[in-house]
Amino acid sequence: MTTPQDGHAIRAEHVSRHFEMGETVIRAVDDITLEVVRGEFLALLGASGSGKSTLLNLLAGLDRPTSGAVFVESRNLAEMSPLELARYRSRTVGMVFQAFNLLPRMTLEENVELPLRLAEIDRAERHARVREALECVGLAGRLAHRPSELSGGEQQRAALARALVNRPSILLADEPTGNLDSKTGLEVMNLLDEFKRGLGMTIVMVTHEAPLADRYADRIAVVADGKLVKDGVRQ
């Protein structure tokens, strides 16, 4: 196994994730090798069911590959204990989803505070960091609101604030604009672009919308049937 080069934030080597469904085996991710450079914005493009989310979950350490290895900042996720993986998700990566996944029973402030609680950040520091993160996404005035009181775009921005609040170096976004109209979708994309430029974050975004990928990503990797079919810097 080759050691990952220093410049790589993420490096997936011959990663496969197979699901056994009775007799048949679903190869959701099938022998993908992929590198993401630090500070790069990579778009994972592909049709529905092509295995994009499964690959993203492997990078997030939420799932373990059937074979192959994932290195993130020179650390092999396969060698991490469940507790280390939890810590990795807490400190190194931030995640946003198509369904926003804000906890409906909590206010925005409590939602954004959640990763800080899990990381056992001091109470005194939390408040300032929650404010800062919500200011970043333009929702500082809505601390006490519940997700249901927000529009879709606002909810996704709040989810971005929650993903950011622990200051991770990598952002993993699974179809963040999938539930949004094109205008609010662009707002979210602009925020991602800001994070990349302003905070130097590495971003991997799953999408099936080629125009968005074309416009914002540094590089586009196309996935089909669990395989990487095209990987290149956009023109």
Next chain:
Amino acid sequence: MKIGDLAELAVRNLREALLRNSLTTIGVAVGVASLVAMLSLGVGLQQFTNKRLANSGLFNAIFVAPRTNFAGFIRGNHAPAAHPLPLTEAARLEMAKLPGVVQVYPEIRFITEVRFNHIPYTTVVSSVPSSDRNDVAFQKMQGRFFTGLDADEAILRMGFAHQLSKDTASLIGRDLVLHYAAREPLTAQTEANDAGTSSAANSSSGSSSGGFSIVPKTTKLRIVGIVEHQPGEGFGGFRDSQVYIPLHVAQTLQATQVSDLQQMLQGHSRQRTYASLTVRVKTSAQVPGVEKEIKKMGFRTFSLFDASRNLRLLFALLDLLLGIFGSLALAVATLGIVNTLVMAILERRREIGVLKALGAADADVKQIFFAEAGVMGVLGGVVGVGLGWFIGRMINLGTNYYLHQHKLPSVNISAVPWWLALGAIAFAVGVSLAAGIYPAARAAKLNPVEALRYE
């Protein structure tokens, strides 16, 4: 996660499904209440009985008698191995020196004539040791207990007081004249000093009976109190006397007792001996040790200590039974917690997935559900203890109402001591946490990828 955050999140989560979680918590509270009410009855009854027993003086007393008490009567049976060891004053002092012994005293009892307003009455007079002060009979008396051990005072039984006057309360403070037969040794004159307390000593033709002569005497006693029941209840009418006088006064009177006759027959009347002695020890736990020592000295002993041990065993069993019945409701409440938490997991699948994606370890998820179970346990426990106490009070109130209706003295049969309250809350929390084990483990094991899949 930190404890404070866990508790905060738990309360937060419980508040969301308020109705369901309240009902579950009330279930726990009712379970704890039934446990507390049951045990408070057990504890209350035990305290009540213990107090009565301690006051009766039955369980910290040893009764001592010579080894073969009545063998002397039957001449034919008289063993050649001399007389049984007599209970002498020296033996009494020796027993008093044993560790744990509070007092060793004889039972002095004689039939005599008392005069009140110059009218004679024949009655039985008994001595009362100072340790009887706490006897229930003297705690609920009219007037008061003796001022001192050698005060020339008397306490009357209510029945006798009624014979003396319709208005029994007016008797207190009045004088009673005791006419009795005193023994005086024929040879020595020394004991004449002892009769000094007698107000009037009159010696004339006392009938001689071997070692001493019997001389009629009188003494004046002030009535200080009237008791309803006889002290030392439970001795089986051992002391069915009408007039009680302090032990020391009784001893100095040197009145002739029934047992003297016995001594005369046995032929060692020269030395003053006792037919029996009562040994009081500090606590009932010391009874067996002291009893063994006295047996070694060569006397017969009798105590109710073994009987009290059985009683304690009975109460332990009663508490156990009451506890088991009380716990049944709590067991049912536990199932309620399991059910509520399992339902919460089904509803909060996505939330659990999100938590894991945000960096929650399995242990964090487990702790969140544990904390929710624990908070329900604490709330249920606290409310339940209050409720249980209230139920106990109600039972007490009902019982006392019934007793009052039947003109019986009121009792306290329910008690919630602090250890029961704290224990019940701790038990509720423990049981709730145990109920949380399965749901929490299930929540922690939930696969985040599946939980997060967009539906």
